[in-house]
Every structure is written in structure tokens, then in C-alpha cells.
Amino acid sequence: MKIIFILLISIFISCGNQGKIPPKAVNGVLDLRDWDFEKDGVINLDGEWEFYWETFPEGDNLNLPETIKSFIFVPKDWNGNRVSYKNNKGVIEEKEIEGEGYATYKINLILKENSQFLEMLFPIEFNSYEVYVNNVRIHKIGELGKNKEQSIPKWSRKYTILDKDQLSNNIQIKILISNFDHTLGGLVNPIVLGSVTKIGALQSSSLAIDLFICGILFIMGMYHLALFNLRNEDKSTLYFGLICLLLAFRTTLTGEAFYYDLFPEATYALSLKFEYLTYYIVVPLFYKFLEYLFKSEFNDLVSKIVYFISFILILIVILLPPIFFSKTLLFIQIFTVTNIFIIFKFLISAILHKRDGAGFVIIGFFIFVLTIINDILHNNFIINTGLYTPAGLVFFIFAQSYLLSARFSKAFQDAKDARKLAEEQRQLVVQSKEEIERLGRAKDEFLANLSHEIKTPLVTIYGYSELIAMDGEIPETTKEYGSEIYKSAGKLNSYMDDVLLVTDLETNLELKKEDFELRDLVEEMVQNLDSMASEKNIVWNSDQALGKITCDRVLFSRALGNIMKNAIVYNQNGGNVTIRSSKKSGIFIIEIQDDGIGISEAYHQKIFEKFFRVDSSLSYEVSGVGLGLFLSKRIIDLHGGSIKVNSSLGKGSTFEILCSWL
Ligand code: ADP
Numbered sequence: 001m002k003i004i005f006i007l008l009i010s011i012f013i014s015c016g017n018q019g020k021i022p023p024k025a026v027n028g029v030l031d032l033r034d035w036d037f038e039k040d041g042v043i044n045l046d047g048e049w050e051f052y053w054e055t056f057p058e059g060d061n062l063n064l065p066e067t068i069k070s071f072i073f074v075p076k077d078w079n080g081n082r083v084s085y086k087n088n089k090g091v092i093e094e095k096e097i098e099g100e101g102y103a104t105y106k107i108n109l110i111l112k113e114n115s116q117f118l119e120m121l122f123p124i125e126f127n128s129y130e131v132y133v134n135n136v137r138i139h140k141i142g143e144l145g146k147n148k149e150q151s152i153p154k155w156s157r158k159y160t161i162l163d164k165d166q167l168s169n170n171i172q173i174k175i176l177i178s179n180f181d182h183t184l185g186g187l188v189n190p191i192v193l194g195s196v197t198k199i200g201a202l203q204s205s206s207l208a209i210d211l212f213i214c215g216i217l218f219i220m221g222m223y224h225l226a227l228f229n230l231r232n233e234d235k236s237t238l239y240f241g242l243i244c245l246l247l248a249f250r251t252t253l254t255g256e257a258f259y260y261d262l263f264p265e266a267t268y269a270l271s272l273k274f275e276y277l278t279y280y281i282v283v284p285l286f287y288k289f290l291e292y293l294f295k296s297e298f299n300d301l302v303s304k305i306v307y308f309i310s311f312i313l314i315l316i317v318i319l320l321p322p323i324f325f326s327k328t329l330l331f332i333q334i335f336t337v338t339n340i341f342i343i344f345k346f347l348i349s350a351i352l353h354k355r356d357g358a359g360f361v362i363i364g365f366f367i368f369v370l371t372i373i374n375d376i377l378h379n380n381f382i383i384n385t386g387l388y389t390p391a392g393l394v395f396f397i398f399a400q401s402y403l404l405s406a407r408f409s410k411a412f413q414d415a416k417d418a419r420k421l422a423e424e425q426r427q428l429v430v431q432s433k434e435e436i437e438r439l440g441r442a443k444d445e446f447l448a449n450l451s452h453e454i455k456t457p458l459v460t461i462y463g464y465s466e467l468i469a470m471d472g473e474i475p476e477t478t479k480e481y482g483s484e485i486y487k488s489a490g491k492l493n494s495y496m497d498d499v500l501l502v503t504d505l506e507t508n509l510e511l512k513k514e515d516f517e518l519r520d521l522v523e524e525m526v527q528n529l530d531s532m533a534s535e536k537n538i539v540w541n542s543d544q545a546l547g548k549i550t551c552d553r554v555l556f557s558r559a560l561g562n563i564m565k566n567a568i569v570y571n572q573n574g575g576n577v578t579i580r581s582s583k584k585s586g587i588f589i590i591e592i593q594d595d596g597i598g599i600s601e602a603y604h605q606k607i608f609e610k611f612f613r614v615d616s617s618l619s620y621e622v623s624g625v626g627l628g629l630f631l632s633k634r635i636i637d638l639h640g641g642s643i644k645v646n647s648s649l650g651k652g653s654t655f656e657i658l659c660s661w662l
Pocket of ligand 1: 562566567570571594596597598599607612613614615623624625626627628629630653
């Protein structure tokens with residue numbers, strides 16, 4: 001990218017007119033004796049020309065009346081100059097002239113001895129004119145006339161070689177101009193003189209630059225319109241594409257103006273309309289483009305005013321003839337400068353608000369404006385740096401398209417991210433759905449378990465209480481029945497306690513912490529579970545070093561009790577249950593180890609979930625609803641600790657409670 005810019009800039013620098021400051025005409029004489037056309041290059045015939053208002057030369061020698069001679073600066077329109085003229089009564093007077101009218105320009109060139117072939121470049125002027133060199137007509141554009149009916153303007157840029165006969169040391173050039181179609185009259189653009197090779201080089205380099213810029217703009221325009229076609233919700237590409245195409249078209253009409261070579265029959269009015277319209281439409285379009293990019297920075301009222309003024313100007317150009325619409329030129333120039341300031345203001349606020357790409361636009365815009373200022377100063381001989389507006393325009397267009405590309409790739413990246421996010425969310429939804437289904441299944445299982453678990457003790461209670469009711473006397477068996485009823489009611493009570501505790505823990509109940517000996521608690525639990533343990537001939541082992549702990553005794557005994565109870569019920573007959581405690585780097589560890597059926601690794605996490613029960617023949621025989629370990633974990637979590645299991649099928653399990661609060 002950088003290399004392209006350096007190349008472009010060096011191409012344009014090499015096209016600039018550098019070196020010796022060219023002399024200017026004084027009192028209608030341009031002394032070029034010191035000017036070497038081969039070494040010093042081409043020269044603009046600028047300066048004071050003789051000027052004869054409302055006069056065309058007469059006679060074979062094309063005489064001009066000395067009495068009405070004035071001097072006028074070229075290149076510049078004649079409007080507003082004070083010149084001599086002959087009034088209706090034949091009296092010479094002075095007056096300030098307007099754009100419309102006719103006149104003769106004259107200049108004497110003093111050349112070096114033995115000058116070789118020279119070539120002149122006559123730029124496009126807004127009028128019709130004829131050129132005489134040493135009283136021989138060499139050039140005619142349009143039809144001269146002394147009034148609107150006779151004068152027919154034409155757009156043309158001509159290169160004319162002055163042959164040996166015309167090249168004396170003293171060359172007299174007379175240019176007869178009539179203008180009734182444009183607000184500006186006179187020689188507005190510079191006439192260039194140079195050696196045939198230098199003028200040829202100038203012509204081909206400026207044509208090359210024009211074609212190069214036109215090509216770049218055209219391709220950029222088509223490319224952005226194609227982008228808009230593919231993704232039409234982003235209008236910035238549409239505006240930008242249109243700006244590029246309009247500027248591409250404008251390049252064909254200005255500079256080397258190869259449009260007129262392609263269409264020599266193009267009429268003056270239409271050509272001028274095209275030239276004005278390409279400018280007048282680009283101004284609001286460019287404003288629209290930036291407004292679209294930085295919407296929040298632009299002011300609606302200002303935008304409306306800009307569009308309204310532009311609309312009126314465009315209408316004037318379309319509907320009115322050149323003599324009228326060309327009067328808007330000064331206005332559009334002021335309007336453009338005002339727009340530049342407005343846009344600068346909005347862009348600066350875009351930068352302050354850190355809007356994407358604002359820096360890029362303002363740099364491109366700033367450099368473009370700088371090149372325009374440079375060219376104005378250069379053309380007015382204030383500095384001698386060369387012409388850079390084309391380079392500025394290309395740089396600016398590149399900066400804009402870079403910004404659009406950056407926006408595009410960001411949009412592309414955003415779309416990619418959005419797709420990724422959507423995919424993640426989809427997966428989350430799938431997971432949540434699976435989780436909901438799993439919880440649903442767990443709830444169903446829980447209900448089935450609970451009903452089954454409640455049903456068995458209920459049947460027992462129902463049966464034994466019926467027997468008690470039927471017996472007249474109270475026999476020995478009644479005590480037995482009573483004890484069965486008591487056991488079953490106890491089971492029911494414990495299930496209900498578990499279910500109630502789940503709800504309590506869910507609402508984060510308050511812990512009632514106290515200090516106590518872990519050994520006391522373990523002994524108490526062993527006693528509580530003694531009858532259950534002796535049924536299976538379980539051997540208890542416990543570590544004597546069990547220390548002091550601080551926690552909610554009631555809840556912690558539930559947590560420990562559930563694990564100890566599982567160590568009995570999921571154990572084999574005559575199995576061992578060992579309870580140990582230790583301290584490692586400030587962390588208290590309690591281990592409950594059994595040598596029972598063990599748990600497959602796939603369930604090491606799941607057994608702590610609500611209602612989960614391992615699907616095995618033994619689990620099925622053992623009564624339970626899958627709440628024991630869930631409650632234990634929840635209680636330990638609430639105390640700031642953690643619980644995990646080390647186990648493998650058939651080899652027993654070790655539950656490990658880790659906590660720093662003990
Ligand atoms: P339950 O009250 O149904 O036993 P728990 O939450 O206490 O529910 O236990 C969940 C499951 O974990 C049990 O169904 C059982 O399969 C398994 N389990 C718990 N402790 C042990 C253990 N010490 N040995 C083998 N399996 C166990």
C-alpha cells in the first residue's frame with residue numbers, strides 16, 4: 001500500500017513544473033530571451049496582455065486602434081476590469097466590463113535567436129476564439145461574433161506547432177474572443193508555449209494522469225456499486241460508488257478533456273451542463289456519504305439546508321442555459337468551502353467520540369484539501385511546488401475505500417462472531433433442554449421412589465395397626481407390631497425431613513455454628529446407626545485423633561450421617577467402615593471409607609445431584625430417594641467446604657470432606 005502511494009506521489013511530483021521562475025508579460029511584451037525551452041521547459045504566456053474591448057482587428061495587417069488599448073492580466077476572466085472603449089458617439093471612454101461581449105488580446109513575444117520549432121497549447125476557454133500568429137490565423141474555435149446570434153462557442157483544446165516561417169525573434173499573437181454564453185469572459189486558462197518535445201511530453205503525461213485517475217475512479221466506482229448490489233443494507237458503498245463514477249466522468253471533461261476527442265460534436269451547452277453537474281452532485285453526495293458513516297455526529301438541520309441548496313443549484317444547471325447557470329459558479333465555490341468547514345467540524349467530533357474510521361477520513365480529507373491549497377498557491381506563482389490535486393484526490397479516494405473495506409471486514413468479523421455466538425447459544429439451549437428433560441426424569445423417578453418408599457411403611461403401619469385394633473386383649477405380639485409401626489413411621493418421618501430440608505437449604509437457611517469435638521459427633525452417629533450396622537455385621541473403625549470443629553452441629557450431623565449410613569447400606573455383610581481425620585496445609589480432611597460395592601467413575605459427580613440414584617440391583621433393594629448425598633454436599637458447601645468421592649466398582653468408596661472451617 002505504502003509503496004503504491006510513494007510511486008503515485010513521485011509520478012505527480014515529476015509532472016510538476018519545477019526549477020526557474022518563468023517570466024511574465026509586462027505591458028503586452030513577454031521577453032523570453034533568457035528562456036531555454038529545452039532546458040527550462042514549457043512556459044505559460046501569463047502576465048499583462050494588450051486588450052481591445054469590443055474591437056476586432058481590421059485590414060490586411062490586422063490593425064488595432066492604439067487609442068483604446070488597455071492592459072489585462074491573463075489567465076483570468078475579463079469581468080470587472082476597467083478598460084477603454086469607443087462609445088456610440090465614437091468617443092473613447094473607460095468602463096468596468098461584464099462577462100458578455102467581445103475583444104482582442106495581443107501579446108509580443110521576444111524569443112532567443114534561432115529558436116527551433118515551438119508548439120502552443122490552447123486550453124479550453126468558455127468562449128469562441130481565433131488565434132493569429134504574426135497576422136496568420138493558426139487556430140479557430142467556434143464562430144466569432146459581435147452579438148449573441150453570431151457568436152457560437154465551442155469546447156476544444158488545441159495543440160498547434162509554430163513552423164519556421166512563423167518563428168522570427170519577435171512573435172505577435174492576437175486572440176479574438178467573443179463571449180455571450182458564459183458568465184466569465186476572456187482567457188481564463190493559461191496558454192502554454194514550449195518546444196515540440198516538451199509540449200508532447202506535457203500532453204502525454206497529463207493525458208496519462210487523466211486516464212490513470214479516470215481508470216482508478218471508474219474501477220473503484222464499479223467495485224463499490226457491485227458491493228452495494230451484493231449487500232444493499234449498507235448504503236455507504238452506493239454513495240461512494242456514485243461519487244467515484246461521477247468524478248471519473250468529470251475527469252474526462254476537464255484537464256486533457258478527452259471526452260471532446262471521443263465526442264467532437266458535443267454541444268457547448270450540454271458539455272458545460274455535464275461539467276457543472278458532476279461537481280454540483282458530488283458535493284451533496286459526498287456530504288451524504290459522510291453523514292451516513294457518522295450519522296450521530298451530523299446535525300439534521302444543517303444536512304437539510306445543504307441538500308436543499310444543492311437541489312436548487314442542480315435544478316438551475318439542468319433547466320437554465322449556460323449564461324445563467326454559469327453565474328452560480330462563485331456561489332458553489334463558497335458553498336463548497338463552507339461544506340468543508342462543516343464536515344471538518346463533524347469529523348472532529350467523530351474523532352473525539354472515537355467513531356470507527358473517523359481518523360482515516362479526516363487524514364484523507366485534510367491531505368486532499370492541502371493539495372488543493374498548494375495548487376491554488378502554485379497557479380498564482382506564490383510557491384513553485386508543482387500540481388498535486390490529482391494525487392490528493394487519488395489518496396483521498398484510497399483512504400475512503402480503505403475505510404469502507406475496513407468496515408466491511410469488521411462487519412464480516414461481526415457476522416462470524418455472531419454466528420459463533422448463535423452456535424454457542426444453540427448448544428446452550430440444547431444443553432438446557434437436556435438438563436430440563438433430565439430433571440424432569442429425575443423428578444418422575446423421585447416421585448416413583450417416594451411413593452414406593454412411602455407405600456411400604458404405610459402398608460406396614462396400616463396392617464399392624466389394623467391387627468392391634470382387631471385384637472380384644474393386648475397379646476405379646478402387639479409389642480412387636482408396635483415396634484414395626486414405630487420403625488415405618490420413623491422412615492416416613494426421615495423422608496419428610498429430607499424433603500423439608502431440601503427446601504430449607506434452597507432458601508439458604510442460617511447456620512448456627514458452635515464448637516464441638518468431632519469424636520463425640522462420630523460416636524453419636526455410630527450409636528444411632530448401630531442397629532443398622534449390626535444387621536450387616538459392619539465393623540466400625542475410627543481415628544482417635546479426630547479434632548475439634550466449628551460448624552452447625554445439627555446440619556453437619558445430617559451431612560455426616562447420610563454418608564455413614566450409605567457406607568453401611570452399600571456395604572457387604574461383615575464389611576468395614578473407617579472414619580479418619582487429618583490436617584494438610586490448614587485444610588481439615590474427614591474421610592469416610594467403606595469396602596462396599598463402590599461407584600463407577602461415570603457417577604462420581606452425579607451422585608451428589610438431587611434425586612440421583614445409581615441404577616443397580618443393590619440400590620434398588622436399598623430404600624432411598626436420592627437426596628442423602630445431595631443434602632450432605634449442600635450442607636458442606638454452605639459451610640464453605642467441599643466433598644468428593646474416590647471409588648471404583650467393587651472396591652469400596654472413600655468420601656472426602658475438605659474444609660478450612662473445621
Ligand atoms: P439414597 O438415599 O438413594 O441412597 P444418596 O444421595 O445418599 O441417595 O446416594 C445416591 C446414590 O449414590 C445411591 O443411590 C448409591 O447408588 C450411591 N452411593 C452413595 N454412597 C455409596 C457408597 N458408600 N457406596 C456405593 N454407592 C453409594
